[in-house]
Amino acid sequence: METKWYEDGLKMIEEMTTNAEQIQDELLRGILRRNAGTEYLRRFLHGQADKQLFKKNVPIVSYEDLKPYIDRIANGETTDILLAEPITGFFMSSGTSGGQPKLTPVTADVTKKNGLFRNLFESPVMKQFGDINEAGKRMEFMFARPEIETPSGLKATSVTTSIYKGSGFRAMLPKLYTSTVETIFCPETQQSLYCQLLFGLIQRDEVVMIGSTFASTLLRAIKFLENHWQEMCSDIKTGQISHRITDSGCRNAASSILKPNPVLADLIENICNCKSWEGMITKLWPKAKYVSCVCTGVMKQYTAELEFYCAGLPLVSALYASSEAHCGVNLEPLCKPSDASYTFLPNMAYYEFLPVRNDGDKSIETNSNNEDPEPVDLVNVKPGHCYELLVTTSTGFYRYKVGDVLMVTGFHNKAPQFQFVERQNVILSVDQEKTSEADLFKAVTEAKAVLDPIGLILSEYTSYVDTSSAPGHYVLYWELKEKEGKPDPKTMVECCFRMEESLHYTYKIYRKNNIIASLEIRVVKQGSFEALMDYYVSKGASFSQYKRPSCIKSKEALKILDSRVTGKFFSPKSPL
Incomplete structure (x- = not known):
């Protein structure tokens, strides 16, 4: 059953990347037909849904250009000032890579696409390791973020928190993950991290994957374990959770999983009580097949230290996504993090790419008036060239500058593959x-x-x-x-x-x-x-x-x- 799911996902990726241009054009046409009459687009398209008119008239924008419209919606105005489809809430970015947190409208279509994307990005990863869902559990460090209620009554939350709140995720959590819903939603981060590590140690013989969204979070967890393993061993030995855990949800979750186990406690103590923690992940979780977290972009700096702890386990950077749009998957997840490229999926958003001239790069042509180069479509990018990513989505982000500079490394069928280069900012x-x-x-x-x-x-x-x-x-x-x-x-x-x-x-x-x-x-x-x-x-x-x-x-x-x-x-x- 699981194998068929992976095979179906890979087949879908092949079909989408083969028909990338057609899918992109149909996607844009649908977005414009639905939204051409909104207050924002009506100024540029006059109610039409023409691609060339869109490229000629609709400006390239940043978040600050769209923020007044999003703020109006958050404050209670109707959504049709920016997008036609009703919204169910907002995604809220972390705010640590580019400044202040941003709000992105969420619709039923977005929720559906994000679910499909998660299934597709797992397909190329999981096929490398067999039927991993049946082999054991994932020790993934997950932390929900508190929701914020806007004046309109709509909630704003992170993308990951929206996943954790879903009924489907909660249903599969006990089978596939070592963490519990109580630890994920614990409002106190240190207590949550302590319990997630503790539960992962107790279930060490079942763990086949270790991960987090970003490499920085995973390293934080390992360093936390370096400082608190003795206390956790005491918990395992006695079957009693540490007094440091005061959150009732975490304590209740611990009571159902924590039983006195002196043998396991002594084993973990012998492993951790050493001069060097090199290879510690493989020692503590010997059945782990890979480590999953984003190791590209600003996370590249953590690769060396993660490799120190992993001792040869593959570091898998599986996907490229943002709050505004989920974009690409890594079809060769066993490659080195420095070689990771992401194949863009043409059904997720309409993509354009603004050529970026690097120092000494004479390959980018300006037009006859020596103006900035025009954006190119997904299928027309050139290998070896760098571009700033623009996305157009059904959620009101039209020709929006994500802020990332990407380099084309090749193509998978008709869809380009990109490496992350940098954030486009000085x-x-x-x-x-x-x-x-x-x-x-x-x-x-x-x-x-x-x-x-x-x-x-x-x-x-x-x-x-x-x-x-x-x-x-x-x-x-x-x-x-x-x-x-x-x-x-x-x-x-x-x-x-x-x-x-x-x-x-x-x-x-x-x-x-x-x-x-x-x-x-x-x-x-x-x-x-x-x-x-x-x-x-x-x-x-x-x-x-x-x-x-x-x-x-x-x-x-x-x-x-x-x-x-x-x-x-x-x-x-x-x-x-």
């Missing part, structure tokens, strides 16, 4: 130079190679521009994990210089002319980025959807990191 700038997320990641990658020979792992980093003195300079916060050695000043100064050497030409010219001061790395003590995450979660960010910001703008967040600095190091000379 994150650091002292003067006129513009340093992107990709620029910063490249420089950090070059610099952290200095750490490898001495057995150090860069587990977390972020940045900001310090303009408290003139000239201003870039500041990097690094949290290091000691695998074997310890950081020394000479090594850290070399890391600073390597970073500057790896940054773009404009930055280096400005450094040479003293328009930008020496780059600085501030090493923070372990646990600092956990405190940063706790801060953003306390401000409303979703624990399971948290993305570590590449650049810190919040003064309070900077205070958290600066209070934990153990060393400051500067580049010794200009990189030119």
Whole structure:
């Protein structure tokens, strides 16, 4: 039964990618027919549903352009100012990757498509491991986010929370997952995490998959276990949950699963009580076949540390999605995270791609008036080229800039495959130079190679521009994990210089002319980025959807990191 489900999913992917252009055109036609009469589109389409008129007249927009309409709906106006279909609520983004949380209207069509997408993305993953649903359980760290009621009475919640609230998910939860609904909906994150780890340890012989939405959450869970395994072993030995767990739902769930088991407690204690935690995931959960979490984009920095704990288990980045649209699946999930490409599914949204010129890239042609290049359709993108993603959906997002830059790596049938490159925003700038997320990641990658020979792992980093003195300079916060050695000043100064050497030409010219001061790395003590995450979660960010910001703008967040600095190091000379 399960095998047929996977086969049907793969067959559907083949059919959709083969007929990608036709499906895209039909999808856009349907969206325009339904919504051409809305207040928003009527200004541009005059009631028509023509594709060429759409491309000519409807502007390319960001969230700020649509926010006034969404706010009006949230405040009680009728939805037909932006979309024709009635909405059932809003999805709320985490707000940690791009600033403030965003509201996305949710309709019955969206709910149906998201359900289909989840089934399709599991098909290429599961087929690699056989009938995994029948083989055991998934230890997946899941955290519901509190709903917010808008003035209209409609609820706003995260995409993942909407899944957890569904009756279908709740029905299959006891069979497929080690966590319980009480732990997922526990309002206290630390208690939820403790119980989910504890329940996963108790059911260790059934666990065949370990995962979370993002790599950062999974690493947070492992580090939490490093600090609390002794307490959990005591719980397992006595059959009594720790006094730290005060949530009644979690305590009730524990009472049904927690029985005295001294043998299991001693086994786990012997495994955990070691000098190095290298390979600990495979030791604690020996039947696990893979680790599932997003390891691409801003999550790439966590790959090395996850591999340290996984000891050879595949790291699977299965999907590419956002609150606005679920887009692509990884049809080769066993590839290295750095090689992961996502095949876009043409039935999820209408896609356009705005060519992005990288430094030195002469391949992007402007029109005769030397204006910006025009967006291209899904099937017309070119391998090796970079594009900013635009989506048009039935929920009122028309020619909407998601903010992601993607590179075409190839095609599956007629549907392109993309790798995530960066968020389309300048994150650091002292003067006129513009340093992107990709620029910063490249420089950090070059610099952290200095750490490898001495057995150090860069587990977390972020940045900001310090303009408290003139000239201003870039500041990097690094949290290091000691695998074997310890950081020394000479090594850290070399890391600073390597970073500057790896940054773009404009930055280096400005450094040479003293328009930008020496780059600085501030090493923070372990646990600092956990405190940063706790801060953003306390401000409303979703624990399971948290993305570590590449650049810190919040003064309070900077205070958290600066209070934990153990060393400051500067580049010794200009990189030119």
